Amino acid sequence: MNAKAQTEAETVTIRELHEKLGVQAISRGAIYEAIKRGEIPHVRLGGRILILRSWVSTVLGNKK
Template structure:
């Protein structure tokens, strides 16, 4: 992989897919702070490092 193809974030939809939940449920969980997210412009993104910690049961 080149540096250009390495992403530090995933979309809410990608996070939902990895969690096995629906898109709307993922957006609601991000709004409640259950899924770590950052807003850049109009986009809501999930930092990979924080998401991986969440999946591993570590404190984000």
């Protein structure tokens, strides 16, 4: 597995995060703002912003 494929396997897009958190729970704009404030760990790959899957699992685990 190359580095790009591994990074993509360990991350989710903003759209995927929005769907996982529930579209009624938070807006995509709020996700972008949280990223700008440094509240959501992420990586940039080209023009894409990718959120760490481990962080998403932690947040969803605490949400239940």
